[in-house]
Every structure is written in structure tokens, then in C-alpha cells.
Amino acid sequence: MTAPKTLYDKIWDAHVAHEADDGTCLLYIDRHLVHEVTSPQAFEGLRMAGRKVHAPDKTIAVPDHNVPTTPDREQGIKNEESRIQVDALDKNARDFGINYYPVNDIRQGIVHIVGPEQGWTLPGMTVVCGDSHTATHGAFGALAHGIGTSEVEHVLATQTLIQKKSKNMKVEITGQLRPGVTAKDITLAVIGKTGTAGGTGHVIEYCGEAIRSLSMEGRMTVCNMAIEGGARAGLIAPDETTFEYIKGRPHAPKGGQWELALEWWKTLFTDEGAHFDKVVTIRGEDIAPVVTWGTSPEDVLPITDKVPAPEDFAGGKVEAARRSLEYMGLKPGTPLSEIAIDAVFIGSCTNGRIEDLRAAAAIVKGKKIAEGVRGMVVPGSGLVRAQAEEEGLAEIFQEAGFEWRMAGCSMCLAMNPDQLAPEERCASTSNRNFEGRQGFKGRTHLMSPAMAAAAAVTGRLTDVRDLM
Ligand SMILES: CC(C)[C@H](C(=O)O)[C@@H](O)C(=O)O
Numbered sequence: 001m002t003a004p005k006t007l008y009d010k011i012w013d014a015h016v017a018h019e020a021d022d023g024t025c026l027l028y029i030d031r032h033l034v035h036e037v038t039s040p041q042a043f044e045g046l047r048m049a050g051r052k053v054h055a056p057d058k059t060i061a062v063p064d065h066n067v068p069t070t071p072d073r074e075q076g077i078k079n080e081e082s083r084i085q086v087d088a089l090d091k092n093a094r095d096f097g098i099n100y101y102p103v104n105d106i107r108q109g110i111v112h113i114v115g116p117e118q119g120w121t122l123p124g125m126t127v128v129c130g131d132s133h134t135a136t137h138g139a140f141g142a143l144a145h146g147i148g149t150s151e152v153e154h155v156l157a158t159q160t161l162i163q164k165k166s167k168n169m170k171v172e173i174t175g176q177l178r179p180g181v182t183a184k185d186i187t188l189a190v191i192g193k194t195g196t197a198g199g200t201g202h203v204i205e206y207c208g209e210a211i212r213s214l215s216m217e218g219r220m221t222v223c224n225m226a227i228e229g230g231a232r233a234g235l236i237a238p239d240e241t242t243f244e245y246i247k248g249r250p251h252a253p254k255g256g257q258w259e260l261a262l263e264w265w266k267t268l269f270t271d272e273g274a275h276f277d278k279v280v281t282i283r284g285e286d287i288a289p290v291v292t293w294g295t296s297p298e299d300v301l302p303i304t305d306k307v308p309a310p311e312d313f314a315g316g317k318v319e320a321a322r323r324s325l326e327y328m329g330l331k332p333g334t335p336l337s338e339i340a341i342d343a344v345f346i347g348s349c350t351n352g353r354i355e356d357l358r359a360a361a362a363i364v365k366g367k368k369i370a371e372g373v374r375g376m377v378v379p380g381s382g383l384v385r386a387q388a389e390e391e392g393l394a395e396i397f398q399e400a401g402f403e404w405r406m407a408g409c410s411m412c413l414a415m416n417p418d419q420l421a422p423e424e425r426c427a428s429t430s431n432r433n434f435e436g437r438q439g440f441k442g443r444t445h446l447m448s449p450a451m452a453a454a455a456a457v458t459g460r461l462t463d464v465r466d467l468m
């Protein structure tokens with residue numbers, strides 16, 4: 001009998017092309033996603049060496065970070081550097097003959113939303129991208145993680161990656177979530193518990209009844225932030241929900257191939273008795289709608305709480321909390337639900353999918369954004385945008401006073417014209433809240449789409465359950 005394996009062990013073992021004596025492995029890569037920020041030098045390296053892309057049919061490119069989300073996507077580009085990156089991707093994608101969704105293609109969007117949407121991401125695969133939030137694709141039971149630009153070049157040239165195996169970590173969310181609590185609250189609550197270094201050196205498998213009950217969209221939200229918890233990647237074993245989501249997508253297997261694929265996918269689970277190096281368990285019922293108060297994703301509390309004081313923390317965290325509070329302009333003891341906001345951003349690869357927009361629209365419907373608050377809804381892809389328009393969500397947002405944008409990373413990071421002004425405070429559905437992330441001196445509070453929608457309506461951080 002072979003020893004019981006985790007899901008991670010199984011995917012890893014299926015992709016090792018070579019193992020050196022010190023355990024360093026050469027892994028075969030099934031999908032290589034490419035965006036404009038981390039790929040120009042990689043393609044240039046290839047060009048200079050006179051090499052081709054090894055597997056152009058497994059390489060998928062889309063511009064997202066720099067692309068303006070206003071209709072003037074050509075003229076609106078932020079600066080020369082952004083222009084060079086977008087143009088370089090366009091030229092490289094065409095020169096090297098890889099799959100490509102240019103700016104004017106309805107399928108364009110944030111790379112981590114486009115990949116699954118088009119059926120590129122499948123269970124059991126290895127998926128890499130020069131982007132830390134590649135972890136998102138782990139929701140399908142794929143081993144997916146970010147790589148650096150030199151590795152991007154290596155994968156382009158060889159379709160392999162040099163890697164050492166990580167440890168196994170299990171994050172179990174038992175039971176059911178309470179009303180108003182979402183996948184975003186799960187993933188933030190996990191980081192609140194483990195800290196941003198809790199997953200370091202590990203691949204996390206998320207499991208438990210509350211995870212099983214999530215849609216694919218919700219699972220992607222959970223895995224998206226595995227990286228904020230320090231992990232190499234996040235994984236969720238595939239099941240009927242996964243297969244249902246994949247079936248019929250443009251690049252999903254068809255006919256007999258589908259049956260063959262299903263047969264293998266159904267073996268992709270952690271065996272009874274497999275070893276995890278670290279285990280974290282949270283009761284689904286104990287998770288509340290949460291918001292971040294500081295400049296790290298681990299600075300997270302239930303919305304019913306108050307702004308903490310630096311003395312509430314231990315060791316090195318005291319000074320970090322003091323600095324966070326100063327940057328965020330917050331006074332200890334203030335109820336979180338009394339913090340007034342200036343802007344609301346609904347979008348990003350964490351929460352820019354159709355279900356996220358539905359959740360936000362359900363709160364906003366028939367209401368108006370609070371006076372003085374700027375609200376922006378940015379669908380994660382052109383197809384999400386079209387779907388939202390068809391369902392009448394765009395209308396709900398626009399009638400409430402939100403700006404209805406084109407697809408892109410937008411205000412998740414200040415690489416395009418969408419950004420906060422200094423000291424502006426934003427209720428944001430994105431995944432990072434460090435200093436300046438959404439604009440120079442901008443202040444970010446991370447939360448779920450429903451919570452961001454609630455904040456938009458009241459003009460302050462708000463417990464969504466009060467509006468339900
Ligand atoms: C620009 C890119 C390299 C970066 C990442 O790797 O995550 C970005 O997507 C981010 O979210 O900060």
C-alpha cells in the first residue's frame with residue numbers, strides 16, 4: 001500500500017519531471033498566464049536568445065493592471081511606463097503566437113478572472129503566472145502560484161519550473177456561515193487568526209463543510225488571499241460544484257476527453273490519514289462580517305468591534321499597530337461602524353466576479369450612495385460586465401450613483417488612473433491594504449462586496465446585517 005497523500009502531494013507527484021538529490025524538482029507546468037507587468041523582460045530574454053515559446057497553446061496573455069477602466073482605454077493610460085508595458089504585451093503575444101485577449105476583446109479582464117472563466121484553469125493542473133494572486137486558481141484543485149520574471153522566462157522557454165516542495169497545511173472551516181458572512185470574511189478571518197506569516201513555507205488546503213458549501217466564485221475569493229496569509233498556494237479539492245462550473249467553458253475538455261478528465265479529477269482529494277504539518281480549524285458559525293482597520297490584512301476585526309489600541313498587542317506588533325493607526329488616521333476605541341469613508345471600490349481578482357456584483361447589488365438596490373461618497377464598480381472581465389448588464393445589476397449600481405466601469409485591476413492598486421487621493425478612505429473589496437496601495441497616502445479597509453455596498457449606502461463602515 002502506498003502512503004496516504006494530500007491533494008497537494010498528488011498534484012506535485014503528477015508533475016515532477018526530474019528530482020535532484022537535494023529535493024529540488026523540475027515541475028511540468030500546464031498553464032502559464034501572463035500579464036503586462038511582469039512579462040516584458042521575460043519575452044525580451046527569449047527574443048535575445050533566439051528562442052520560441054515552448055507551448056504557446058498553454059500560454060495565455062491579457063493586459064489588466066495598467067488598463068484604464070473608462071471607455072477611453074487607449075488615451076486614458078496613466079503614464080509612459082504603463083503604455084510601454086501594455087504595448088509590449090500586445091507585440092509579444094502576437095510575435096510569439098500565444099493565446100491573447102487584447103484590451104478591446106470582450107473576454108479581456110483581470111488574468112485570474114479570465115483564466116477560470118475561459119476554462120483554462122482545470123483541476124489537477126499546475127498553473128503559474130508572474131503574479132502573486134495566482135493562488136486564486138487553487139479553488140479548482142490546481143496547484144497555482146506566482147512566479148518572478150526570470151521564472152516567467154524559464155516557463156516560456158521550457159514549460160517547466162524549478163521548485164522545492166512546500167509543507168502541507170490544512171485550514172478547516174467547519175459548519176455553516178451565518179447570514180451576512182461570506183467567503184471574503186472566511187479568508188480575512190483565517191489571516192486574522194494565523195497572521196500574514198502563518199502559511200509561510202506551506203501550501204494550504206481549505207476544507208470543511210463551510211468551504212464545501214461555497215460556490216466556485218466564493219472558493220476563488222478564499223484561495224485568492226492564501227498569499228496574504230503567507231502561503232505558497234491555496235487549494236480546494238474539486239467536487240460537483242467545480243465540475244459544474246467548468247463544463248462547457250471554451251477551453252474545458254469536451255466529449256470523451258471530458259469523461260476521461262472527470263475520472264482523474266475525482267481522484268483529486270486528500271487521502272484519509274494523510275499528514276499535514278500544520279492544522280488550523282475555525283467554526284463557520286464563529287465568523288462575523290469583518291473589516292480591516294490597519295495596513296496589513298491581519299489587522300482584521302468583526303465590524304461590531306472597536307479600533308484597537310497599540311497596547312492591545314504584543315511584542316513587535318505594538319509599534320506596527322501604532323504606525324498603522326497613525327497612517328489610517330484612527331483613534332483607539334472608536335467603534336469600527338463609526339468610521340466615515342470617502343470612496344467605495346467593488347472589484348479586483350478577489351471580488352470582481354458576477355456573484356460578488358450580485359451580492360453588492362442586493363444591498364444597494366433601491367438605495368442611493370451616501371452624499372460625498374465616490375463609488376466605483378469594476379467588473380473583473382468584459383464578460384462579467386456583460387452578464388451584470390444583462391441581469392440588470394449595472395442599472396442598480398448606476399441608479400444608486402456608482403460609476404460602472406470597464407474590466408481591469410483598477411483601484412486595487414494604483415497602476416492606472418483609478419486611485420485614491422491622499423488621506424481618502426476607501427471601503428474596498430480588494431486584498432491588500434498596505435500604505436499607498438490604492439494611491440499615495442490613501443487609506444484602505446478590506447471587506448466583502450456586501451459590506452462595501454453597505455458602507456457606500458451609509459457613508460461609514462457598516463454591519464451589512466443592519467441593512468439585510
Ligand atoms: C503587479 C503584480 C506583480 C502584483 C502581484 O504580483 O501581486 C499585483 O498583481 C498585486 O496585486 O500587487
Ligand code: SF4
Pocket residue numbers: 064065110112131133348349350408409412413430431
Ligand atoms: S486585481 Fe489587484 S490583486 Fe488582482 S492581479 Fe490585479 S492588482 Fe493584483
